[in-house]
Amino acid sequence: MKILGISASPRVGGNTEFIVNEVLKSAKEEGAEVELLTMVNKEIKPCMACESCYENAECAIQDDDAAFFFDKMMEADGIVIGSPVYFGSVTSPLKSLIDREQVLWNQERSFKGKICASVAVGWKWGHNTTLSAIDGFFLTNKGMVISNGGVPGFGLMVYAEGKGEAEKNEDAIKEAIELGKLMVETINKVKE
Numbered sequence: 701m702k703i704l705g706i707s708a709s710p711r712v713g714g715n716t717e718f719i720v721n722e723v724l725k726s727a728k729e730e731g732a733e734v735e736l737l738t739m740v741n742k743e744i745k746p747c748m749a750c751e752s753c754y755e756n757a758e759c760a761i762q763d764d765d766a767a768f769f770f771d772k773m774m775e776a777d778g779i780v781i782g783s784p785v786y787f788g789s790v791t792s793p794l795k796s797l798i799d800r801e802q803v804l805w806n807q808e809r810s811f812k813g814k815i816c817a818s819v820a821v822g823w824k825w826g827h828n829t830t831l832s833a834i835d836g837f838f839l840t841n842k843g844m845v846i847s848n849g850g851v852p853g854f855g856l857m858v859y860a861e862g863k864g865e866a867e868k869n870e871d872a873i874k875e876a877i878e879l880g881k882l883m884v885e886t887i888n889k890v891k892e
């Protein structure tokens with residue numbers, strides 16, 4: 701079983717990377733093979749709405765990292781994507797990747813059967829809308845979205861601002877560990 705974690709922060713060793721890694725560490729302890737990717741120094745150009753993916757199932761933009769991320773997602777049984785909250789939504793590289801997803805539809809590739817989870821890390825506000833953007837990406841590609849449940853119920857919200865703050869947030873770490881376990885447990889059930 702493979703679980704892929706993606707941190708959409710441009711900050712090296714930031715809060716999002718830390719929390720996504722906690723999810724992965726917990727999943728690894730439960731027996732999963734894990735991989736962490738970050739968007740640091742990655743280039744994902746915005747969709748040009750050229751419709752070339754509709755015509756020949758290929759994206760017209762080939763000189764960036766979007767295909768790398770999509771290929772990695774296709775190999776995984778579980779995907780957890782974390783983003784810092786940037787003005788109430790995901791960071792721009794992640795938004796560009798989400799907009800580029802139409803190529804997947806036209807290649808008939810999807811997240812069908814994959815267990816997906818979202819994480820939003822922000823100082824004070826906008827976690828809900830950030831989680832919605834990530835969950836929307838999963839759902840529009842037929843992924844099965846899970847969360848630890850409770851309130852708010854549709855993703856992991858982490859309150860942290862300065863670099864290193866998430867490492868002191870015991871509740872967030874506990875929830876990240878719980879999410880890692882839940883992902884492995886759910887993937888096992890799906891595979892039964």
Ligand SMILES: Cc1cc2nc3c(=O)[nH]c(=O)nc-3n(C[C@H](O)[C@H](O)[C@H](O)COP(=O)(O)O)c2cc1C
Pocket residue numbers: 709710711713714715716717784785786787788789821822823824825826860861862863
């Ligand atoms: C451009 C920018 C926009 C931000 N917008 C918000 C916001 O809307 N709401 C919020 O609570 N925090 C906001 N923040 C704070 C970050 O979400 C917060 O510092 C987070 O911990 C960064 O995660 P990272 O360390 O993984 O990069 C913003 C930070 C930046 C740099």
